[in-house]
Structure formats: structure tokens, C-alpha cells
Amino acid sequence: MTDLARLALTLLVASLGGYLGYKAKIPAGTMLGALLFTVLLNLIVGQAFVPAGVRPWLQMCSGALLGAGIRRRDVRELKYLILPGLVMIVLMMVMNVLFGYLMYRFSHLDLATALLAAAPGGMTDMALIAGDLGGDPMPVTLLHLARLLIIYALLPFIFARLQKYQNAHPVAGRCRPPEEQVTVQKKKPGPTDVVAGRRQAAVALLMTLGAAAAGGSLLWQLGVNAGAMIGAMLAVAALNLTTGKALRPVKLRTAVQVLAGAFIGQNMTRANIGQMAGLIAPLLIMVVSVVVFIVVISLSLIALSRLDRATCILMSAPGGLQEVSLMALDLQADAPKVMVMQTTRLMVVIALFPSLLTAAAGLLGD
DSSP: OHHHHHHHHHHHHHHHHHHHHHHHHHHHHHHHHHHHHHHHHHHSSSSOOOTHHHHHHHHHHHHHHHHHHHHHHHGGGGGHHHHHHHHHHHHHHHHHHHHHHHHTTTOOOHHHHHHHHHHHSSSHHHHHHHHTTTOOHHHHHHHHHHHHHHHHHHHHHHHHHHHHHHHTTTTEEEEEEOOOOOOOOOOOHHHHHHHHHHHHHHHHHHHHHHHHHHHHHHHHHHOOTHHHHHHHHHHHHHHHHSSSSSOOOHHHHHHHHHHHHHHHHHHHHHHHHHHHHHGGGHHHHHHHHHHHHHHHHHHHHHHHHSHHHHHHHHOOSSOHHHHHHHHHTTTTSOOOHHHHHEEEEHHHHHHHHHHHHHHHHHHHOO
């Protein structure tokens, strides 16, 4: 089967999974359904395929969706994230060393590999760093992939419980305030109004995608970690704050969620399943670590900030920047703030954790 045929099959299966996940009313069901169906496709026939070159453009579209939702209020409220951000970083470091050491003590992994496998960073970044720090990239990659799948399996259940809590406590469980709206007397649009409205929407969409491509390409070419997504978000946010014309179409969000699910799902192969059989102890520790990460950090953020529970849970999830941010859009959390905190997490991991892990390996090693 050609790569083009494999891509078409993957997108068809992922779209079916996304549609069923959406219709089942699972939280973030579109992306989770696409991911699950792509994994099943790969395990059954081994033909799932999404080219690596899609990733930066997928990140730019995700950044555009996030940037289009940023308002002046969000910029003013960034100061309230300083203390929660510092607390999150400290807790991440402590728990990384703790769970990494547990993996080392109760498995055959060496200390450097175990610490990197437990680090709340990106799968690709941690695998690349592993070689430089004397670790084994393969277990690091497999355990990070397992962590992502664990997070995306857990979050729907967490949010199902959260929705019940919010229904019983509507004030305490509040989500992001809705966009300000002005009530006006509407008249039935005529044919000319419809054409003009479509033209304006098309222009706004082109401006949004153009800004995302320009900003995302710039930071991507500069080699900034997750630069395609961050640059796109900043550029579209600037467009929205200055002109108010950034557009966030629902169909684009759905397409991005399906493609993101397919992109992640293709990484789970039969070979990976076989290799994970030898990582039972680290995998069990990984499950516990994910739960502890989310519970401890989200409770700390709830106590220290003005943010709602949904936003705090997504901020604390050590998953992929793009996927968690897309979930925030779907789950009516404060997506811009989720992305700010997730970006901070990734940047801190890349900047500080290699030195931290080297020091920890020296102190804890035999």
C-alpha cells in the first residue's frame, strides 16, 4: 500500500473514531476517538500513517485556534499565574526525582533512563536528551508514549466526575467566563447580507491562518521548542487584540483534533506493545505518577489561583502541549492560560531538567 493510500485510510478511520467519540458525548471525544481508532488500525493491520512533516502545520493550526480566543482580559490576568507557575515547577521537579528513582529501584532501567522517563517533558525532546545524558532513548520513548495514552484515557473519567460536581456546585466549579455579548435587535438577513457575511468570514479566516503561518514559521525556523504552535498563537493573539478579526471556526477545530489523534495513535505499533511487556514495573509506576501529578498539582493550583477546576486539571496534566490545549477548548476550560502553563512546563523541562537529572543521578546513583 502506498503512503498516500495509508494516509487516506488513517484519516478515514480517525474521522470515524472522532465522530463516534463526539456522538458518545465523551469529554474531548473527537480527539480521543480518533486516537483510539488509529491505534486499533495500527495494531490490527499495521498501516496507520501520518507524515512527520504534518506536525509543524498541525501545531500552527492549533496555535491559531488558541490565539483567536485570547482577549485583553487574559493578558491582564497573566500576573495571577506567576505564583501558581512557580509552585508547579517545584512540585514537578520533586515528583520527577521521586518517581524516577522508584523506576530505577524497581526495574532494570539505569538511573538516567528512569529519571528521563519520569520527566514531564515532550516525548521527542526527552528521547533526544537521553542519548546526551547516557540514558537509553527507546525505553524513554515507550514510557512517554504510554504516559500520553494514560493521560488521554484518564481525563474523560476525571471530567465526567467534574461535570457532575459543577452541576451540583455551579459557582465553585465555574469555567471560563463567557465572551461579552451585546444584545441587539436582529433582522432577518437578506441575500446581500449573507454574501457580505461570508466574504468577511473568509477574509478573517485568511488573516488568521496567514498570521498563524507567519508567526509559527518564524519560531519554528529559529528552533524554539514547540515554536510552530507558540509563534502561531502569539501572532493570532496579536491580530485578535489589535483588530478583533481573528476567527476560530468549529470545522477547523474538529479537523485539527482528528489529525492530532491520528498523529499520536500511529506511534503505537505491535513492536511497541511487545517491548512494553518488559517494562511492567515502570509502567505501573508511570500510572501512579500521572495520577499523583494531576491530583497534587491541580489541588495546589486551585488553592493558589482564581482558576476553575477544569483549567487547573488541564494545567497539571503532563501531556502534550498541543493535545492538552485542544482538550481545553473542547472542555470549556481557559485554553489560553492552559497553554501558557503547559508552555512554561515544557520550557522549564528543556532548560533545567538536564542539569537537575545529572545532579540527581550523581546523588542517588550507587
